[in-house]
Amino acid sequence: MRVLIVEDEHKIATSIKKGLEQESFVVDIAFDGEDGYNLASTEDYDVVILDIMLPKMDGIALTQKLRSDSIHTPVLMLTAKGQLQDKIEGFNAGADDYLPKPFAFEELLARVRALSKRPQKLVSEELKLDGLSLNTKTFEVVREQQFINLSQKEYALLEYLMRHPNQIVSKDQIIQHVWEYDADILPNTVEVYIGYLRSKIDKPFTGKQPMIKTVRGFGYKIGGK
Numbered sequence: 112m113r114v115l116i117v118e119d120e121h122k123i124a125t126s127i128k129k130g131l132e133q134e135s136f137v138v139d140i141a142f143d144g145e146d147g148y149n150l151a152s153t154e155d156y157d158v159v160i161l162d163i164m165l166p167k168m169d170g171i172a173l174t175q176k177l178r179s180d181s182i183h184t185p186v187l188m189l190t191a192k193g194q195l196q197d198k199i200e201g202f203n204a205g206a207d208d209y210l211p212k213p214f215a216f217e218e219l220l221a222r223v224r225a226l227s228k229r230p231q232k233l234v235s236e237e238l239k240l241d242g243l244s245l246n247t248k249t250f251e252v253v254r255e256q257q258f259i260n261l262s263q264k265e266y267a268l269l270e271y272l273m274r275h276p277n278q279i280v281s282k283d284q285i286i287q288h289v290w291e292y293d294a295d296i297l298p299n300t301v302e303v304y305i306g307y308l309r310s311k312i313d314k315p316f317t318g319k320q321p322m323i324k325t326v327r328g329f330g331y332k333i334g335g336k
């Protein structure tokens with residue numbers, strides 16, 4: 112899952128980023144509204160965590176601009192303001208949820224997870240495909256009753272593939288969702304991590320149909336024939 116944090120208080124932004132990364136999220140940060148808008152309008156995020164009081168462009172204006180551009184990424188607003196009128200202003204601008212500061216990280220995490228599922232109301236905490244299951248809450252991956260131990264990046268790659276079953280996804284799409292915006296990715300990095308995944312979820316299961324398939328010239332897909 113990929114999240115954008117737009118927050119000018121560096122300590123808060125980096126703290127949220129660290130906490131989300133420990134939960135296997137991919138996280139980008141912008142420290143002002145203009146940079147936040149540029150990222151949110153050109154990159155593909157599952158949720159935007161957005162402070163209202165921002166330099167260059169405030170959170171209300173940023174959200175309104177995204178919605179006017181027909182960008183409907185779920186927005187969670189963070190603010191020191193807790194008055195009802197401030198909440199109404201945020202919701203009227205197009206925000207999906209509102210969390211006053213200070214807040215517990217556990218509550219923010221729960222709200223982010225809930226928002227990420229809104230566009231796909233039928234998505235449960237457990238993704239299942241052809242005998243392979245991935246639990247997005249416990250991070251457990253199981254195939255044919257055997258637990259599979261994955262690194263954080265391997266898990267993020269598998270989760271992205273399983274959220275798009277039987278669909279071809281390109282290397283660029285994978286990079287956008289599994290690595291941070293400013294990560295230094297080598298051309299063969301995706302191939303390397305696909306290889307790591309295959310060695311854990313395909314190779315040990317001889318006689319079973321491989322889960323991950325290469326579609327030459329296009330990318331990869333999981334499931335299907």
